[in-house]
Amino acid sequence: MDFDTIAAISTPLGEGAISIVRVSGPDAIPTVERIFKGKALSEVPSHTIHYGHIVENATNKTIEEVMVSVMKAPRTFTREDIVEINCHGGLVSVNKVLQLILSEGVRIAEPGEFTKRAFLNGRIDLSQAEAVMDLIRAKTDRAMNVAINQMEGRLSKLINRLRQQLLETLAHIEVNIDYPEYDDVEEMTHHVLIDKATDVRDEIKNLLETSKQGKILREGISTAIIGRPNVGKSSLLNSLVQEKKAIVTDIPGTTRDVIEEYVNVKGVPLRLIDTAGIRETEDIVEQIGVERSKQVLQQADLVLLVLNYNDVLVAEDERLFEAVADRDVIVIVNKTDLPKLIDLERVKALAQGHTLITTSLIEEEGIDELEKAISTLFFEGAIETNDMTYVSNSRHIGLLAQAERTISDAIEAIHNGVPIDMVQIDLTRTWEILGEITGDTVHESLIDQLFSQFCLGK
C-alpha cells in the first residue's frame, strides 16, 4: 500500500524528560535529514541512533539537541521507514521540531494512525492493535501483562488455530457433499464433525471463562466504600491509595499517565466510586441519604462496608447490610486498637458468609488481609500466571459469545441429523465471527472507528 509520510509527538505531553517526535512513511528519512545537522541520515545503517542538532534552515538557528533513530522498512512498527527524534528540551522545543517537520510537507498523524498502518501493512492484526490501546490505558502491571500478551499475538494465535480447525472441518464436509454416495463417509463425518466442533466450542468456552477477570483487569472493579460517619472510610481510602504505583514500561510509545481514580490492589485495579463524596462530605449515607447511596451501590462491583470496633451496632448499620445483601461485599471492622464495643457475633450473622476483615488503619494492621481478600474474591479459581491469555476487550467477548452460540447450534444440528449443508452454514459463520477478532473479516468502517479511539502519537 502507498501511504504519505506522517508525524506526531509520541510520548504523553509533559511526562518524563524526553519527548519523541515520530515520523513514518517514504519521506521520513530525507525529511528529517534536511533539518538535521549531524551524520547524513540517508547513508546510515538501519536501526542506528545518531547525535546531532535540529536546525531551522531559514534562520540557521539551532532548535534542539537531539538523538535521532533511523529505522528502515520493513523491520519497523509500521513496516515503513521510521525516524524518531528524541528531544530533551521542554514542550516548546518539541513542538517546534514537529512544526519544522510539518513545514517540510509531512502530515500530522491522526490518533492511532501509526498503529493503524502497522495493521494495514500486515505487521499486526486487529486484536494486537487493540492491545496497543489497552497497554496505553492499562492501570496495573497485571493489566499490562494481559495487554502485552495480546499484543504479542497470543490471542491471535489461538483464534487462528481455531479457525484453521474449522476450515479443516468444513473441508471434510465438502468431501462428504461431493461424494454423497459413500455411506461410510457420511457415518464418519457425523462423528468427526461432532468431535471437532465440540473441541472448538470448548476452547471458545475456556476463553470466555477468562473474560470476567480480563474485563476487571482492563476496566477495573468499581468499588464503593460505605459506613457510618467516623468509622474510617477516608482512612481506608488513603491507605489503599498509598499502594498505588506509577507504571512506566520500557516498550517504546507506551509510557502513560497513571489514572488518578484507580487504586492498585495486588495488581487488581479498583475504580473508587464517589470518592469525592467520601473525601468531602465525610459520609455519603449521612449526606445523601440511604436511597441515593443505594443508587451508588447499584453501580458497584464491590462494596467495602466499614464498621467501628469501638462502637455498638445501630439500626443504620443493619440497614447498610440490607442494602448490600446481594452484592460482593467485604465487611471491615476497623479500630481494633481501641476497646471492643461491637458485637462481633452479630456482625458475623449480618455478614452472611461475606468475608470479614478486622483492621486498625491507624496501626496499619489488616490492610494486607483486606487486599488479599479483594484479590481472591475476583480471581477465585482463576489461574494467575503472567502468560495467561485473558480476553478483556468487550468487542472480543461479544464475538466469542456469538461464536459459541453459533457453533453450539451447529453441534445440536449434527445431533439432530440436520442435512450437512445446513451445518456447514453455522460452521462457516463461526469461522467468520472469529475472524472479526483478528480483523480478517471486518468491515472498513469498524476499523476506522476502532482506531479513532486511540491517543495521539500512537
Ligand code: GDP
Ligand atoms: P470516615 O468519617 O468514615 O471517613 O472516618 P475517617 O477516616 O475520617 O476517620 C475518623 C476518625 O477515626 C479519624 O480521626 C481517624 O484518624 C480515626 N481512625 C481511623 N481509623 C482508625 C483506627 O484504626 N484506629 C483509631 N484509633 N482511629 C482511627
Ligand code: ZN
Ligand atoms: Zn471520611
